[in-house]
Amino acid sequence: MRRDLHSLAAPYALDALDGRERRRFERHLGRCERCAGEVRALREDAVRLAWSAAAPAPPALRERVLTAVRTTPQETPRAEAAWQQSRARGSAHPSRARALFVPFATATAAAALVVAALFGVQLDRAQDRLDQERAAAHEIARVLSAPDARSTGQQDAQGRGINVVASASLHRAVVTVTGLGAPPGDRVHQLWAVGKSGTPRSLGVLDGDTPKVVGGLNTSATSLAVTTEPAGGSPQPTSAPLVQLALKSVGFGE
Amino acid sequence: MLVAHGDQTAFEELYGAVSGPVYGLVRRVVRDPAQSEEVAQEVLLELWRSAARFDPERGSALAWILTLAHRRAVDRVRSARAASERDQRVGRRAYGPAFDQVAEAVEAGLERDWVRRCLDGLTQLQRQSVTLAYYEGYTYREVAQRLSVPLGTVKTRMRDGLTRLRECLGRAI
Numbered sequence: 001m002r003r004d005l006h007s008l009a010a011p012y013a014l015d016a017l018d019g020r021e022r023r024r025f026e027r028h029l030g031r032c033e034r035c036a037g038e039v040r041a042l043r044e045d046a047v048r049l050a051w052s053a054a055a056p057a058p059p060a061l062r063e064r065v066l067t068a069v070r071t072t073p074q075e076t077p078r079a080e081a082a083w084q085q086s087r088a089r090g091s092a093h094p095s096r097a098r099a100l101f102v103p104f105a106t107a108t109a110a111a112a113l114v115v116a117a118l119f120g121v122q123l124d125r126a127q128d129r130l131d132q133e134r135a136a137a138h139e140i141a142r143v144l145s146a147p148d149a150r151s152t153g154q155q156d157a158q159g160r161g162i163n164v165v166a167s168a169s170l171h172r173a174v175v176t177v178t179g180l181g182a183p184p185g186d187r188v189h190q191l192w193a194v195g196k197s198g199t200p201r202s203l204g205v206l207d208g209d210t211p212k213v214v215g216g217l218n219t220s221a222t223s224l225a226v227t228t229e230p231a232g233g234s235p236q237p238t239s240a241p242l243v244q245l246a247l248k249s250v251g252f253g254e
Numbered sequence: 255m256l257v258a259h260g261d262q263t264a265f266e267e268l269y270g271a272v273s274g275p276v277y278g279l280v281r282r283v284v285r286d287p288a289q290s291e292e293v294a295q296e297v298l299l300e301l302w303r304s305a306a307r308f309d310p311e312r313g314s315a316l317a318w319i320l321t322l323a324h325r326r327a328v329d330r331v332r333s334a335r336a337a338s339e340r341d342q343r344v345g346r347r348a349y350g351p352a353f354d355q356v357a358e359a360v361e362a363g364l365e366r367d368w369v370r371r372c373l374d375g376l377t378q379l380q381r382q383s384v385t386l387a388y389y390e391g392y393t394y395r396e397v398a399q400r401l402s403v404p405l406g407t408v409k410t411r412m413r414d415g416l417t418r419l420r421e422c423l424g425r426a427i
Contacts, residue, residue, distance in 0.1 A: 007406070010413035011394040015328045016387035018395070040313045043321055045416040048423050049388050050320040052369035055278030061291055062269060065298045069265055075304050 009035055013042035143172050143213075150250035154243075155179070162226060162243045168219050168251035175203075175212045177226055180242060182208075186231040189242070193221040196253070200225065205233045222246065222253035265302055272316070273298065276323045283327035283391050284334075293330050297323045324388070331391040372422035380415035383408050 005028045011017050012025050029035055143149055143165050153163030159179035166173035175191060183189050191212060192200040203214045206226065225241035247253050276297055281290040301319060308318050373381055379401065386397045398408040 007409045007413075010416055011387065011409055013416065014384065014387040014394075014412055015324055016392065016394040016397065016412065018393050021393075040317075041420075042413070042416050043313060044317050045420045045423075046324070046388060047314075047317045047320045048369055048419060049384070050279040050324060051275055053278040053282040053389070054275040055281055057273040057277035057294060058287075058291060061277065061295060061298075062273065065269060065273075065295055065302075066262075066266065068295070068299050069262060069302045072299060072303060074302060075306055 006032075006035060009038050010042055013039055013046050143167050143170060143174050148251055152245065152247070152249045154245055156243065160243050162224060162245045164224060164245060164247070164250060166217070166247065166250040166252065171215065171217045171219065173214045173217050173224075173250075175206075175214060175224060176209060177206060177243065178209060180226065183228050187228050188231060188233060189226050190229040190233045190237070192225045192227065192237055192241075193217060194223045194225055194244075195220050196222055200237055202233060202235065205229075217252070219252050219254055222248070265305075268301065269298065272301075272319050275316075275320060279320060279323050280327040282389050283324070284331050289330060289334070290327075293326050294323070297326050300326075328391040335391075368423060369419075372419050375422055376415050376418055377411075379403070379407070380411045380418065383411040384415040384419070387412065 005025060008017060008021065008025045012022065017025060029039060148169050149165060149167045151163070151165045153161060155161030155178070161178040163176045163178070164173050177189070180189055189206040191203040191206055191214070193203055193214075194200045195218070201218075201221075203217075203224070204212065206212055223244055223246045225237070225244040227237045227239045227241055229238060273294070277290065277294040280294045280297065281287065284290045284293055300322065308315055312318070373385070376384070382401055383394075383397055386392045386400065387394060392400065394408050394412065395405065398405045401408070403411075
């Protein structure tokens with residue numbers, strides 16, 4: 001029987017269970033750590049199928065949704081908890097408990113989600129950071145909406161990775177790095193554009209895993225590289241790249 | 255209210271980033287344009303309402319968003335099918351091939367090309383099992399019936415298909 005339930009992980013990830021089986025499998029999921037991990041991975045696979053179906057939404061949809069949003073309150077984890085408590089107590093006024101918490105609430109839910117969605121990172125909730133992320137979110141949205149926007153990335157065996165969304169026509173790119181850790185001492189991670197010939201051009205110093213928006217990226221650049229440099233950065237790289245990423249698949253390096 | 259206003263701005267960014275994938279996915283599953291728009295609108299509003307429920311421990315934000323969209327689309331297409339079978343107007347509607355005119359309308363994208371290429375790399379049974387379920391909204395029992403194969407085979411092919419997709423796409427991106 002348990003074996004039988006395990007085999008439902010893939011159909012579940014594809015939403016290919018009927019309501020009864022779905023509920024039964026979800027009860028099992030709550031008890032089975034391994035299945036939860038497996039479903040998570042299979043879901044991420046299924047989502048790749050979703051991406052391939054992307055199509056521009058009708059313009060009228062945007063207006064309708066944004067209008068509705070202006071008049072629709074957001075749930076919050078606190079309000080939800082309060083609501084559940086009041087429901088457990090049999091309160092006849094769950095909406096009052098919910099309303100009470102709304103002011104704290106709406107602070108960053110959608111903003112955190114947009115950043116998580118765009119960059120695959122969870123947001124530090126500090127407001128100044130949030131503003132930065134929002135500005136970056138705007139930039140990345142601009143790059144993403146370019147007709148020639150492409151993304152690529154890679155990760156080495158040690159988990160050090162670099163990802164880029166780039167538009168050759170805009171000469172812009174948004175770059176994120178992962179798994180590099182903090183540079184030693186007061187040194188910094190510096191990003192470079194590397195061309196076929198000539199010397200690498202500095203694209204600036206990286207701030208942890210905060211996405212770096214790069215403008216004026218020459219289409220002759222063949223790769224991006226990150227090196228460790230003294231504080232403030234160097235005019236030219238003084239060490240071997242920690243990570244490097246070819247840009248051919250995103251329309252550069254011509 | 256100021257805060258809420260800031261959140262609305264953030265939601266507009268989110269809309270810009272995910273409305274295409276959400277609408278495209280719903281449209282692929284539901285087919286009917288008017289119904290697709292309705293479902294996509296419900297999904298996007300639900301994102302707004304329940305953004306705070308997103309839990310990064312349980313997977314990426316995009317997976318969460320598109321999983322929600324897919325679930326709603328599948329629910330809609332199944333209840334429509336059930337209704338039409340009840341009415342006995344239509345026994346089994348002819349649904350087009352997996353890649354139809356909706357896909358054609360989509361602007362070119364690297365990801366889509368890769369997914370297509372990787373789907374082509376599956377065995378026919380793996381591909382049919384995965385696409386009948388994911389793009390057409392059939393349960394694995396229905397898929398088994400349509401393909402005339404045992405239930406166990408369909409479940410295995412779905413898993414193998416997804417795993418092979420992961421390997422193939424992992425190399426691509």
